[in-house]
Amino acid sequence: MPTEVAAPATGDVIRVLIVDDIASTRENLQKLLAFEDDISVVATAGNGREGVEAARQLSPHVVLMDVNMPVMDGIEATETLAVEAPQCPVVIMSVQGERDYLRRAMQSGARAFLIKPFSGDELLSSIRRVHELEGKKGTYLRQLQAASAGSAQVAAGTPVPSRGRVAEVHLVMAGKGGCGKSLLATNLATALRMEGAGRVCLVDLDLQFGDVGVLLNLSHGRTISDLVDSAQSLDAEFVDEVLADGPEGLRVLLAPLSPELGDLVRAEHIRGIFDILSREFDHIVVDSGGPFAEPTLESIDLADHVLVLGALNIPAIKNTKLLLKTLDSLKVAPDRVMVVVNHHDAHAAYDRGSIEENLRSPVALELPSEAKLVGASVHRAVPVVVGSPDSEVARRIRALARRLAPQAVAAGSDDGRRAAGARRFGFRR
Ligand SMILES: Nc1ncnc2c1ncn2[C@@H]1O[C@H](COP(=O)(O)OP(=O)(O)O)[C@@H](O)[C@H]1O
Ligand SMILES: [Mg+2]
Structure with missing residues (x-):
């Protein structure tokens, strides 16, 4: 009893x-x-x-x-x-x-x-x-109900979130390491800039083994650890100082300099940081570490799109399937999930239909394997979309960027929002 x-x-x-x-x-x-x-x-x-x-x-x-x-x-x-x-x-x-x-x-x-x-x-x-x-969820549901009842007024006593959310968050994750998350995240973030998607920030949340800094050759010296140290007094200006300047005007929040510092970054820090970033940027691309790591779990909640990257080998497919099931059980709506299949270590002929059937999910994008080109990009620390813009990998990632930022495409690359954004938050053109 x-x-x-x-x-x-x-x-x-x-x-x-x-x-x-x-x-x-x-x-x-x-x-x-x-x-x-x-x-x-x-x-x-x-x-x-x-x-x-x-x-x-x-x-x-x-x-x-x-x-x-x-x-x-x-x-x-x-x-x-x-x-x-x-x-x-x-x-x-x-x-x-x-x-x-x-x-x-x-x-x-x-x-x-x-x-x-x-x-x-x-x-x-x-x-x-x-x-x-749980309380927030209740508030949110009540607001949704109020909105769908056609009422512009939110129920009395229900706190209205004070801060407007601006950025779209795109989380790149995978069922296991080595699938190409960092390749996709760095190139997608750069491609969003190239497509005129406005202010873009790339966040390296692979807190133990983050390699965005190496991939983009950014030795800025300031990382997410600086933000954790000053968590009590975080403001947009300080966050701006901590961000590094990446290619094409991309801003980058780097991972800690050593793995043990990653443990000090807690879920509440991540929420605080995203709270600021989402008001200062139009798009946030997140490179993640393990699928069940706390920062990854935290960003699933914050993400508008979850890009699930799978490689073409049996363990990777199995893990992708598991990850998709997990997202489903976390109530991530299927339209927020995009499956990306990376061919880089494919061992067998690939049949898209059977993979889709196996994953019970459509494949949104396939990335071809281009060992030489990707190898050179890593070696030179220049994203493929910049170094080899005509390659198939680059073209497909740019197409993905257009899909994720349709407003930018519709408005052309010189809309007023961008120009306004250019004056704020160290936005580089
Ligand atoms: N499409 C591809 N063609 C060639 N090499 C690739 C491709 N995708 C990934 N790679 C290589 O595979 C390795 C793992 O990629 P990475 O992005 O670091 O994976 P993750 O971040 O998921 O651990 C890297 O050496 C990367 O250059
Ligand atoms: Mg990585």
């Missing part, structure tokens, strides 16, 4: 349900949370089934869910809650090494993950963030 805990009935308190089969873990978590004025544990449960039952009855704001439990494990319980009590967001607590669990947890609809052992601060910020996001 779940144990209900007497809780103060104040309105602003985050009501938490703890589900873990180890009694001492439940107690420790409860003790930790007892110190927080804004958090209250409403019940504890010893297995997934009890957890689901308690969530149904008590509608907690956040459910902390262990993975390995008897009767019903945390993954199944999370899946059940996603259907039966979607208003109860789940934070999964799993042990390091349970990587497969992590993946399954993500597919099951969990909102956040804590890897055991985690610190009290990690626990608290995770609970608060998930709760806050």
Whole structure:
């Protein structure tokens, strides 16, 4: 039986349900949370089934869910809650090494993950963030409903986001490394500039092994780490100073100089940085690291388009399929997803139809393999779209850029918006 805990009935308190089969873990978590004025544990449960039952009855704001439990494990319980009590967001607590669990947890609809052992601060910020996001989601849904009811007025008491969002965000990701993410991201961002898409920023979110700086030969010395260090006082001017100047007037936010610095970049930093960038740019292209890395997950939320890059070999296709399924379970609408197939290490004759059938998704773009040309581009640190503009790779990436920035194409390359943008934010022509 779940144990209900007497809780103060104040309105602003985050009501938490703890589900873990180890009694001492439940107690420790409860003790930790007892110190927080804004958090209250409403019940504890010893297995997934009890957890689901308690969530149904008590509608907690956040459910902390262990993975390995008897009767019903945390993954199944999370899946059940996603259907039966979607208003109860789940934070999964799993042990390091349970990587497969992590993946399954993500597919099951969990909102956040804590890897055991985690610190009290990690626990608290995770609970608060998930709760806050859930609140935002509710606000957003209410606004949508208000808008679709034909009402220009947003429901009374609903906060209206104060900052206008400008930039379109294009996230480049892949099921595994080496598929050509960085090649596509650097060239797409440059191509957007060449196509007159306005202010473009390339963000290297491969925080451990980011190589945009090397690919574009930018030794600017300032990186995303500088923004994290000054997270409290971030403003557009400072962000502008940290951005490097890439080819064709592209601005670039570089990855940390060493891998361990990448760990210091948290989800809230990324949101803060994008908040500023999205008001200063028309397009943001994101190069990403691992598909399940925190920065990648964070940017999925922020992206208008998710470009899923797949190479043509069996493991890459398998991982692409898995990634597409994951995006689907994260409720990323199919029209936000574009599959790009890169031929660079194809070992067999390629049949587009069978790949589309296998992935159950149309292929938006194919990139031909051009080892010599791409090799030379990497060696010279000049994007293919600049160094070999007539090559097939360049032509296709420019066509993709036009597709992602149709307004620029329609308006021609000299529209007023661009000119206005040129005076702001160190925009280079
Ligand atoms: N279409 C292509 N033709 C030739 N070489 C390619 C192509 N796409 C990628 N490559 C090469 O494959 C390697 C991996 O690409 P990269 O963009 O660094 O992948 P990722 O960022 O996904 O790890 C690089 O050496 C790159 O130059
Ligand atoms: Mg890369």
